[in-house]
Amino acid sequence: MRDYGISPAQQDEIWRRWREGESFSLMGRALGTSMHHVRRFLYQSGGVRQAPQLRSKRHLTGSEREEISGGIAAGEPARHLAKRLGRSASTVSREIARNGGRDHYRAAPADVAAYARGRRPKQAELAQQPTPRALMEAKWDLCWSPEQIAGRLRRQFPSDVPMQVSHEAIYLSLFDPRRRQAIDRNLTQKLRTARPMRRPKVARRPTGRGVIRGRVSISTRPAEVEDRTVPGHWEGDLVMGTRPSAVATLVERTSRYATIVALPDGIKAEQVAPHLTRSLLSIPSQLRRTLTWDRGREMAEHQTITAETGMPISLCKPRSPWQRGTNENTNRLLRQYLPKAADLRTFSQADLDAIAHELNHRPRKTHGYRTPAEVYADLLNSGDALTA
Structure with missing residues (x-):
């Protein structure tokens, strides 16, 4: 790999700062080099630091090969050489045989050849x-x-x-x-991130949202929501594109089944409420229990939505997105289809339904690699979903 004029000590410092999540520009300034050189150095490695090749103590060293070469020149048998080196006779015999035999053995070429044979990794x-x-x-x-x-x-x-x-x-x-x-x-x-190299995980500081009148705290949710044993509890939020474009997302907590709602009119509360209400009413009544939403101003009409759908809407605490973690994870997956730089108003409801269909038919580790669609179908057909 090219080092781009970066010394070994600087390379160690780059990798340390990279693991801590520091930006290219900060690393460049700290090391007194161009941020572009830092970025190219990391890019060519794929963000994966290559461990230096080390020789095992079990392998012959260069000095031992010099001893073998001198012993051969003196006509010494392999068994005597092995005894003097503290090695097995077979080790010395194989070393001589694989490097041209007694007539052509030379220590330096043999050492180079051994290093080449031992290079890792082998072909994947x-x-x-x-x-x-x-x-x-x-x-x-x-x-x-x-x-x-x-x-x-x-x-x-x-x-x-x-x-x-x-x-x-x-x-x-x-x-x-x-x-x-x-x-x-x-x-x-x-890949969902479309990144050409690995990046360290860096926690982002969440920001608060506005205050909503008559909000219902998440602490009032039924206890059954937490353990996911009773289906029909949903989480939701907006996924933003170029402002003011956005779509609404709904995820059922037990199955992780997702629905995406087009918002062609805008993201104000009075513009979101009709489309969200229509989507919630399309959910079978036995799977329409509660909805947990982020504390966004788009939910200012939550009381109207509850009155029409019969679903109590709980709002998360400030700066606590993990309280609707299933929806956060789903929104991250959807960024593969709905990038931040896109105008999401150009996506029709049919387009969004196709994206949701593809996402719902991906296997999930949490379901033993069954798909959310399979689990959701089982919930609809089971007696548990009908239990009030």
Whole structure:
């Protein structure tokens, strides 16, 4: 890899700052180098630091090979050489045989050849197995994540070990330059973040929303909402595009089944309420119990929505998005389809229904790699969903 004029000590500092989530510009200023050089250095590595190649103590060293070469020149038998070095006779014999025999053995070329043979990693297993690789690429076209792909392969081929691969191996095949011969790096475009390299997880400081009259605190929700055993409790929020464009999202907590609601008129409370009410009324009555929403001003008409749908609406505490974590996670998945830079008013309800259909038919780890659509259908057909 190119070092772009960055010294080994600076490289160590870049990796330390990268793990802490520091920006390219801050790293460049701290190291006295261009931020573009820092970014290119990290980009070529895929954000994965390569461990230096180290020789095992079990392997012959350069000085030992010099001893072997001198012993051969003196006509010393391999067994005597091995005894003097504290090695087994077979180790010394194989070393001589694989490097030209007694007539052509030289210490320096033998040491270089040993280093080359020991280079890691070897060719990735995915590069040697076209069948699972083809299946993975097909699922990528459906925007499945590596973890979903790996989990589904284990479920689909439980006794076929060659068809199973960990999600970490898939990520490394995408990001690590030493493994990229296994999977086309352009497939990073299919990841939900579309990033060409790994990034450290950095917590974002949430911001509060406005105050809404007559709001119902989340603490008043039924206790059954927390354990997800009773279906029909939903979470919702807006997903913003270029302002003032947005869509509303609804997610059922037990099944993770999602619905996306077009908001062609705007994001004010009186513009959101009719479309959200219509979407909630389309939910079967047995799965229409409560709704938890973020503390956004678009929910100022929550009392009207409750009166028409019969669903009590609870609002989260300020700066507490984890109180509707299922919806937060779903909105993050939807960013793959609804980027922040897009005008979401250009998406028709049919477009949004197609996106929701694709998302609801992705397998989920929390369901044992069943899909939300499968779980939601079971809830509709089960007696539990009918229990008041």
